Amino acid sequence: MDLFAAYTDRPMVSVEIGGQPHVVPEGVTVLQAMWYSGIPVVKGAGCLGGVCGACTTTWRMPGDLTARSGLGCQIAVREGMSFTLYPVDAPQKPRYRMAELDDPAEALFSIYPETRRCTLCDSCTQVCPQGITVKSGVMRVMNKMFEPVAPMFDECVMCNMCSLVCEVGIAPNLLGLYARKAVARERPAPPELETVMRRVADGKWDAEWGALLEGSGEALAGRCRAVWERDASRD
Numbered sequence: 001m002d003l004f005a006a007y008t009d010r011p012m013v014s015v016e017i018g019g020q021p022h023v024v025p026e027g028v029t030v031l032q033a034m035w036y037s038g039i040p041v042v043k044g045a046g047c048l049g050g051v052c053g054a055c056t057t058t059w060r061m062p063g064d065l066t067a068r069s070g071l072g073c074q075i076a077v078r079e080g081m082s083f084t085l086y087p088v089d090a091p092q093k094p095r096y097r098m099a100e101l102d103d104p105a106e107a108l109f110s111i112y113p114e115t116r117r118c119t120l121c122d123s124c125t126q127v128c129p130q131g132i133t134v135k136s137g138v139m140r141v142m143n144k145m146f147e148p149v150a151p152m153f154d155e156c157v158m159c160n161m162c163s164l165v166c167e168v169g170i171a172p173n174l175l176g177l178y179a180r181k182a183v184a185r186e187r188p189a190p191p192e193l194e195t196v197m198r199r200v201a202d203g204k205w206d207a208e209w210g211a212l213l214e215g216s217g218e219a220l221a222g223r224c225r226a227v228w229e230r231d232a233s234r235d
């Protein structure tokens with residue numbers, strides 16, 4: 001199976017991957033360009049659909065002094081682009097159970113005391129690949145305005161870039177999650193979620209899940225190939 005057969009008609013472009021020159025088909029994603037160049041990417045590749053936040057990447061165009069960041073599975077490569085996959089470790093997560101807090105607004109500063117240190121530098125907004133106005137979300141959380149913050153973070157993919165750049169150790173994405181949990185606990189669960197949770201409890205996917213956990217690397221690769229071929233035949 002040739003994963004790159006679909007790109008054979010494209011023009012080739014010169015890029016730098018981690019400082020090394022490579023020639024790759026124009027318009028493939030950063031991750032595809034790395035695989036095309038024989039660079040194995042394991043940590044840093046997940047859903048390939050812009051959802052899991054694993055493929056954090058920094059990139060730059062010639063003559064542009066500003067390094068940009070984004071999701072490597074979503075960024076199309078262009079002539080002269082230089083890029084590096086930049087896996088970001090998750091921040092430490094305090095343990096709490098939202099359902100057991102007396103008052104989430106009061107508990108916020110005990111669980112996340114660093115929230116008060118925000119300098120409004122805006123780095124978190126600048127770096128967010130999802131275009132979320134992160135600083136604004138943090139400001140509102142500081143003012144205990146959870147209702148407007150919760151939908152702001154609907155598109156957050158938990159890539160952790162905002163926590164990486166925060167100079168005072170805030171993890172804005174975790175604050176966004178806190179706001180979403182605080183709002184959700186006041187509302188009934190969506191019926192679709194309850195249906196799925198019931199199916200999970202009834203063991204509907206136990207066999208499938210077990211096969212994934214116990215399968216050999218070869219077996220898992222075979223399953224991936226089968227899914228890829230099925231999806232490719234639909235295009």
Ligand code: SF4
Pocket residue numbers: 053124127128129130131132134155156157158159160161162163172173
């Ligand atoms: S809010 Fe933070 S974790 Fe979420 S997508 Fe933006 S940068 Fe990534």
Ligand code: SF4
Pocket residue numbers: 117118119120121122123124125134135138162165166167168169170172
């Ligand atoms: S990066 Fe940190 S200090 Fe700067 S605005 Fe965002 S949360 Fe505040």
Ligand code: FES
Pocket residue numbers: 044045046047048049050051052053054055071072073074157
């Ligand atoms: S691999 Fe999941 S967002 Fe890119």
